[in-house]
Amino acid sequence: MNKIMYLEFERCIGCRACQAACRECGDHDAKERNYVEYVDFTESRQTFPMLCMQCKDPACARVCPANAIQITDEGVVLSAMEEKCIGCRNCTFGCPFGIPKFDFEKNKMYKCDMCYDRTRDDIAPMCASVCPSDAIRFIDFDEMQQLRRKRTQMNLVEGKKPQEGNKWDYVPEFFGVYTDSQS
């Protein structure tokens, strides 16, 4: 698996197909592991999707006292192992993106695993597959680099500078999965 998840928040149209699709993944037990939120509905309809960043040094795994959160060779951070998870919920508090969720019935954490049963065969995760606006994409690293360079270039094209109707200036940015700033 040599592909990455690439998010472009301003493309999001708030349809939540990614959430519906997340429930359809084989190992997901019909529970979604991503979310879509309004930035501020009073101001605008701008929404953004959020999924696991699959951190190199994940806070969820670091704070797990039982070492229940495993990372695959490809770097995918998995849900807590059933036999190890003690249900302390440290991971749900530790994650800065609010990704790990807690199943109170099973007393166990669950989280986005990038649809590991699909991506290990190079098939796109469900969320990226269905996203109608390409806000979530599953693409080659090189393609991602190209897309990012292209966005810088587009800012030079007339009419592409921030202007009327351009309300995504305050969309959050963070490591690895972000769009170029407009400056």
Next chain:
Amino acid sequence: MSQFLVKEGVKNQIRKGEKLVTTHCCYCGMQCGMHIRVNEKTNKVVGVEPRYDWVLTRGKMCPKGVTAYQTVDHPDRIKRPLIKKNGKFVESSWEEALDLIERKFKGLQSNYGKDALSVYGGVSMTNEKCYLVGKYARVGLGTRYLDYNGRYCMSSAAGGFNKTLGMDRGSTLPWTELEHTDCFFMAGSNTAECHPTSIQWFWRAKDKGAKIIVADPRETATARVADVHLDLLPGTDSALANGIMHLLIKHEYVDNEYVQERCNNFAELKEMTAKFTPEYTSKITGIAVEKIVKAAHIFGKSPRSVVMFARGAEQQTAGVDNVSLYTSMALLRGQIGKFASGVATFTGQGNGQGGREHGQKSDLLPGYRKLTDPKAVEYISGVWGINPEDMPKPGVSAYEMFDLMLNKTIRGLHVICSNPVVSSPNINHVYKAMEALDFLVVSDFFLSETAELADVVLPATTWAEDEGTTTNIEGRVIHIRKVVEPLGESKPDWQIMSMIAERMGKGKHFQYNEPREIFDELRLASKGGKADYFGVTYEKIDEQDGVFWPAPAEDHPGSPSVFKEKFATEDGRANLAVCDWKGPAEVKSKDYPLWLTTGRVVFHYLSGNQTRRVGFLMEQCPEPFVEMHPELASQYQVENGEKVKLTTPRGDMIVPVKITKAIRKDVLFVPYHWGKQQAVNQLTSPALDPTSRMPEFKVCAVKLEKLTK
């Protein structure tokens, strides 16, 4: 033939013990490609898999599409016919239900004449079924009273296109060309919520620098990123279009050669638009002058543009005018019939395109033939094997049928694939009409609000339990596959109609073993008509990713783009629209001081009869709401989430408030997917467009009241 179609190099996940069946979604006109997962042992539908290689949607789906499969094996499915006895539904055999229908239908017709019966169809079903609804009403029952829910959906677009271009194909170009377009002018379309998978094409074009102009009272997801958001008042589209054309002429953006060669009425149009100066247009529409001017310049300068519109512009008493005027904008710029440019309407229902072409409408016969044309009547009578004299005359439009029920002209009704007591305007009136009926039959797979009123409910199949074709938003005929056998004793609508026709003594006209035979008859019936399907076959659809009509011969590949050389009018020239702004039928007053408009949310489809039963969708949007600007909210002292009362001269409802700046300060918006007390259609105006007979869902005057605690 393999049930799982996939192009070379495309990988799908196929789980152990499962197979995939390639088909399309059951909901909107995008008809997104999808594979349905079927458990091989139990033969049950278990899920969905993206269809990455479907040319229009590339695996993408909206939340309705992702969860569509959940309606197939749903616990609410009606599995056996239901007969109402002493006010309660009792399960019965098909035999008993058909006996009752035969007795009642024959009784009503012998006492009150053939036209005492009526049929109300829908277009969320295959071409085969839509075609058969027309034949069932006219041959099977022999009644003139036939219409369908497309009257609320596509009839103004049809009226406008027929008037200006001479033919009603929803899009003049294939949508795979949209990424090469330089400018989109979208009016009255909340594209991102109503046709989410189309967004990929707009965003792709935008990535290349395309401009987007959106005319909508609300700042929708498309309006938010638009280069210009024309925040017009509901019901003022014709003023806006005239205003833009005024500027196109003034600033010499008109393609004179194209207009001279291919269009009529330019001088008249120039004269009509003369008064629509930006100032005058601004006064009517409520849009700032600078925005109108900016939009006209962007649109005028763009070498390739597409003008698009949807129900916002169409569901008005001036719906046909609006469509004609917006189409004329594209004509003035010389865009129609060229690469990546043209005009398109967003088809709201799955088969809104195909379903309106083949004779479900009160005045149309298959192939877009007119019932008033003796030659058309003769040809179709030949195909159907009836006497031309026996062909019923044109009836009345959908909403007008309810008036005839109230005055007892119509006494029996068969509703197929529709839920008019939720989707019609002014439903308090519609309820009275339905209750006045002597006998009501409803075919559906869930007990809709309309079905609750029925004397007999016949269990129909879902889209996954029958084969057929639909025609998507572009005019591309596509293949819907049968995924599983019908649940319980449910039957596809074509079988139900054939069985009733048999009981009415018309069985010899309805001898079908499978949908293909109906399609072959449809091909013949449409041959030589405007919507010519003669060259479309199931095999050709699979071979070439769908076939665009018209396809007049068996070796014809179909017509992705239309009007390349000439228009479908009698003289081959387009008729530019010369229409003044008329204003909506109901205007705000002292008693009803605000504007109300209605629409969809992304999580629900039409009357919500299917989507209100899907867990994920109901979690996201369980109830209607009224959207309003914070400035308006503060004037009425209401808070976010607080319940308020909305009243129009026709009805009232209590609904929670959602406050956002993404809407005009003088407009309220309520989505329409709920029934009974939650239905905004208790409030909407039934005023009809004089040509299309489409109701004015999108504009009425409303009173807002804070509830006392």
